[in-house]
């Protein structure tokens with residue numbers, strides 16, 4: 001098809017009297033008896049004085065981070081936070097800046113090799129491993145430490161099976177708060193050293209996770225510490241922090257996916273994601289609600305069992321029957337603190353929930369490493385495993401599906 005193009009360089013004087021260099025590209029394309037003629041004109045910013053190629057405008061889309069050296073900028077904020085002679089407003093500003101630049105905004109990865117292996121399309125991995133301590137728990141840990149700092153607390157306490165403890169230890173360290181962490185003495189988490197290195201005080205408790213939560217709640221009451229446990233007064237703050245995951249997925253996909261699948265323990269993250277999508281849908285930003293799908297340790301999570309028995313609320317399991325393993329430890333509990341909120345999301349979105357064996361979690365984490373090169377925590381694949389147990393195979397074909405994963409630490 002014959003075509004010709006002409007470039008015209010010219011300049012004009014704008015309203016303020018400044019000279020502006022412009023370039024026009026004139027394009028003529030002839031096809032049969034018709035001719036297309038078009039013109040594109042743009043300002044020659046990078047050429048204006050020969051030295052401004054380094055300005056952000058030299059980038060095609062004008063995007064640049066505010067500080068060229070993010071690490072240096074963060075160090076500045078860390079020292080402001082550590083300086084207790086500064087006002088609480090100054091320290092809060094610094095903490096907010098750290099949250100803005102470091103927490104969330106994790107990658108959404110199209111997993112094409114996994115798609116071929118699993119016969120599903122299009123599969124996206126929301127990799128929460130991009131958070132500072134490698135899991136989504138940083139989102140709620142930093143939100144609560146910010147709240148604790150603002151409200152004048154000196155200490156924060158929580159119970160954990162590992163990941164949440166490291167997240168809170170780091171956030172508390174930056175906020176200058178003492179952090180007291182309760183861990184069941186039977187738990188095998190390898191992350192205790194990290195918590196201690198970050199300055200947290202560790203208390204090993206007899207009994208299970210729920211006993212550790214009770215011990216931490218009692219400690220909060222008697223020592224006037226901030227109670228960062230699930231199921232307490234901070235639930236709405238935690239849900240909002242997790243709701244950011246929904247907003248980030250929407251930002252990338254420009255609509256809601258067909259399904260979002262996630263691992264559940266207390267159900268807080270799943271409930272937060274559901275609420276985040278509900279808010280986007282109510283505002284008219286998405287054309288639909290995603291189906292919310294939950295996966296957890298086989299027979300050891302009240303949310304999954306309530307769904308499988310089609311109960312509207314969670315019932316506590318027999319605590320004597322619940323024994324965790326090193327694989328399912330992050331997901332096992334006999335009482336899910338935010339279980340009813342998670343169930344509301346599953347039923348409200350017409351999603352589903354499924355039991356997942358340790359073996360399946362391990363094999364899926366291996367597959368993700370082989371096919372996508374990501375090292376993920378086996379327990380975090382419970383959402384993907386549940387997605388693959390769709391009640392009807394047609395539900396997971398030819399649409400967009402997002403699974404939440406965390407890194408292996």
Ligand SMILES: Cc1ncc(COP(=O)(O)O)c(C=O)c1O
Nearest residue numbers: 163263264265266267268269330
């Ligand atoms: C890796 C991982 N995924 C998911 C969860 C579940 O989070 P939630 O208690 O909010 O359901 C946990 C909880 O510890 C976790 O460690």
